[in-house]
Amino acid sequence: xxxxxxxxxxxxxxxxxxxxxxxxxxxxxxxxxxxxxxxxxxxxxxxxxxxxxxxxxxxxxxxxxxxxxxxxxxxxxxxxxxxxxxxxxxxxxxxxxxxxx
Numbered sequence: 001x002x003x004x005x006x007x008x009x010x011x012x013x014x015x016x017x018x019x020x021x022x023x024x025x026x027x028x029x030x031x032x033x034x035x036x037x038x039x040x041x042x043x044x045x046x047x048x049x050x051x052x053x054x055x056x057x058x059x060x061x062x063x064x065x066x067x068x069x070x071x072x073x074x075x076x077x078x079x080x081x082x083x084x085x086x087x088x089x090x091x092x093x094x095x096x097x098x099x100x101x
Contacts, residue, residue, distance in 0.1 A: 033082075034089050037075055041096055044068035048100065073101045 030038070047065050052058030076096055083089035 029088055030092060031083065031086075031089065034079055034092060037072070037079055038092065040068055041072050041076070044072055044100070069100060071101075073099055 044065065047061050047068060050057075050061050052061050076093060076098060080090065080093055
């Protein structure tokens with residue numbers, strides 16, 4: 001099951017549509033450390049796909065990448081180990097790249 005499908009299923013019971021709604025929808029299902037990681041890493045992945053069309057935008061993207069992405073490789077590995085017996089957590093983390101830094 002892909003991360004998006006899993007989170008869509010969790011969100012089906014939630015009417016919130018704003019940013020972070022998919023994490024809020026699974027609030028009772030996913031541990032807080034996993035929800036925090038998903039929020040941070042999704043932000044990281046967003047900025048990894050952004051185009052630096054001028055110097056100011058490149059600077060903004062670089063700052064966000066440093067803030068959001070730094071340490072997420074180790075955090076992902078730690079979460080997978082810490083929650084090895086939790087299939088829901090493993091499914092939620094499965095689609096994240098292990099090595100982006």
